[in-house]
Amino acid sequence: MNELKGKVAVITGGASGIGLATVEAFLAKGCKVVLSDYDVESGEKQVDRLKDKGEVVFIKADVSKEDEVESLIKQTVEKFGSIDVIFNNAGIGAQGETHDLTYEDYSKVIKINQDGVFFGSKYAVREMRKNGGGVVVNCASILGIVGEPTAFAYNASKGAVVLMTKxxxxxxxxxxxxxAAVAPGYVETGMVNREALGEYYDNLVDKHPIGRLGQPEEIAHTVVFIAENEFLTGITIPVDGGYTSQ
Incomplete structure (x- = not known):
């Protein structure tokens, strides 16, 4: 097992949801953690909240911009001396009819969900090769494994992440x-909950044989498992309550 205590982990999209739960999970393992997000206010607020739980810093980055991701990795190494784990988590969703989809909206999803994984992997791997190894974890999705009629751009981006991982x-x-990658089902977050979605919430629950949506901590647990298991590589692990088993 890969001992994580003292290792350096970078989490993109770390200010909320799955990313934030993963920041907390790595801190609990004794890691030095970089919480990265494009939202400076939220990122700094979370770091301030978590500072008593371990060594954690905030570094701003928009993962769709290569220079900002390059700077993120550079600043991480300057702060902590290395990078051992990166969780390329930052992403956005999009729904709608494909024949009405603008190239601008399509490109935005690809730039964040797909290019962000490319940039994060590219610059993290450069440092990991110097250090003698490391772990890249990508956030794919159930919609990188199965299709959904109104998720053309999102399907494209997350399907790409699955093969980029291999x-x-x-x-x-x-x-x-x-x-390796994690492929979450629908997860309870600030935007995905009964209050925000109304009756559609129950429709989402019905798609998961286990009878509920996932919790961010359950995805974070899988990311830590990937980082710890030294015989695990090249796969995408669905954490989806049975969604893709149907």
């Missing part, structure tokens, strides 16, 4: 760098 795992195994 490619990275194969390419860098020789460098002691592992890469």
């Amino acid at each position: 490619s990275l795992a194969l390419q860098y195994a020789k460098d002691n760098i592992r890469c």
